[in-house]
Amino acid sequence: MHSNTPARRRHLRTWIPGKGNAELQPCSNTGIKKKLLDLASNDYLGLSRHPELIKAAQTTMNSEGLGAGGSRLLTGSRPIHEALEKAMAHWLKRERVLLFPSGFQANLAAVMALANRNTTVLADRLIHHSLLIGVKASGAKLQRYAHNDINDLRRLLKLNHNKQTLVITESLFSMEGSSPPLDKISSLCEEYDAKLIVDEAHALGVIGEKSRGLSYGLSGALTLISGTFGKAFGSGGAFLASNASMGDHLLQSSGAFRYTTALAPPLAASALAALNLIQANPQWGEELQERSSRWRERLAKEGWAKPPGNGPILSLIVGSDQTALDLQRQLEDEGLLCIAIRPPTVPEGTSRLRIVLRKDLPDKALEKLVKVLNKK
Ligand SMILES: Cc1ncc(COP(=O)(O)O)c(C=O)c1O
Numbered sequence: 001m002h003s004n005t006p007a008r009r010r011h012l013r014t015w016i017p018g019k020g021n022a023e024l025q026p027c028s029n030t031g032i033k034k035k036l037l038d039l040a041s042n043d044y045l046g047l048s049r050h051p052e053l054i055k056a057a058q059t060t061m062n063s064e065g066l067g068a069g070g071s072r073l074l075t076g077s078r079p080i081h082e083a084l085e086k087a088m089a090h091w092l093k094r095e096r097v098l099l100f101p102s103g104f105q106a107n108l109a110a111v112m113a114l115a116n117r118n119t120t121v122l123a124d125r126l127i128h129h130s131l132l133i134g135v136k137a138s139g140a141k142l143q144r145y146a147h148n149d150i151n152d153l154r155r156l157l158k159l160n161h162n163k164q165t166l167v168i169t170e171s172l173f174s175m176e177g178s179s180p181p182l183d184k185i186s187s188l189c190e191e192y193d194a195k196l197i198v199d200e201a202h203a204l205g206v207i208g209e210k211s212r213g214l215s216y217g218l219s220g221a222l223t224l225i226s227g228t229f230g231k232a233f234g235s236g237g238a239f240l241a242s243n244a245s246m247g248d249h250l251l252q253s254s255g256a257f258r259y260t261t262a263l264a265p266p267l268a269a270s271a272l273a274a275l276n277l278i279q280a281n282p283q284w285g286e287e288l289q290e291r292s293s294r295w296r297e298r299l300a301k302e303g304w305a306k307p308p309g310n311g312p313i314l315s316l317i318v319g320s321d322q323t324a325l326d327l328q329r330q331l332e333d334e335g336l337l338c339i340a341i342r343p344p345t346v347p348e349g350t351s352r353l354r355i356v357l358r359k360d361l362p363d364k365a366l367e368k369l370v371k372v373l374n375k376k
Pocket residue numbers: 101102103104105107128130170174199201202228229230237238
């Protein structure tokens with residue numbers, strides 16, 4: 001994400017979940033009382049209010065309380081942390097998984113574990129802010145390659161040959177909806193002896209073989225996978241997955257792991273419940289992907305630029321801030337919640353509507369969206 005652009009004033013809005021699955025309602029102090037269909041949050045599978053997740057959190061809360069009360073290396077480790085780490089490692093077929101309280105922290109830890117001031121980081125132009133902060137904190141030099149552009153990455157790898165190099169990408173870009181050719185990136189990294197971090201925050205539970213993300217099955221250069229439980233998993237917290245020695249290195253030396261209160265046990269319990277549901281329902285990801293391609297095709301048919309990628313994030317680039325905000329308001333008037341994304345979150349001149357699909361959307365949602373967009 002971009003940070004060298006002028007600040008726009010932001011306003012906090014507060015939301016209450018509606019009774020229907022995919023509904024959000026603005027808090028009454030905004031003056032608007034109606035429920036909106038959620039085409040904006042990252043709760044892709046609608047799991048945040050799934051009874052199994054709620055039950056798991058409640059059971060753990062009743063037995064262990066709310067917070068962990070300490071860091072993992074002091075008094076904060078609970079059996080539920082170990083159970084979740086083991087289950088995630090098994091699911092992703094990686095030797096070691098370590099939990100973090102948030103994806104932001106996991107990303108900081110990942111970059112700081114693999115980069116220092118002697119490292120050159122080659123990062124996709126559009127990686128998440130947390131990864132950029134990690135690069136800054138590590139003291140590494142940063143060079144950015146064009147978004148998902150394997151040729152540009154190869155050019156930079158050649159330029160930095162024989163140097164200590166780390167490549168960073170996401171597998172499903174949160175504001176673009178696009179995905180890189182990860183197998184090619186991984187092979188290139190191997191060829192040039194570079195390490196690789198893949199942030200799977202938006203992909204896990206949603207895309208890839210049995211919804212296990214796009215790095216599933218990749219070997220070679222892939223050094224760390226970062227994921228969060230705050231999106232498709234409907235819970236909170238995050239993890240890094242790696243081989244055993246990297247996992248041990250993080251455990252021994254990562255400040256972002258050691259010096260923070262452990263993930264709240266009820267959140268870990270609901271993340272594990274989400275994992276069990278995702279494993280038992282491999283069709284969820286497939287259905288969401290089918291819906292995503294239907295929506296993409298339809299938007300293209302209606303004359304909009306076809307949103308890139310094939311996951312549940314559909315980015316409709318409209319250019320100016322005002323156009324994006326106007327569309328957001330018009331959609332809201334018709335009961336659809338779709339957020340305008342503006343610089344500095346995205347590059348100048350590429351303000352957009354970020355349309356987020358979820359498993360539990362009613363069928364009429366697409367018709368409604370198209371009707372409002374076509375009024376423009
Ligand atoms: C790509 C990406 N990585 C990491 C994060 C951070 O995850 P978390 O919300 O768990 O801190 C986010 C969330 O905003 C994200 O979009």
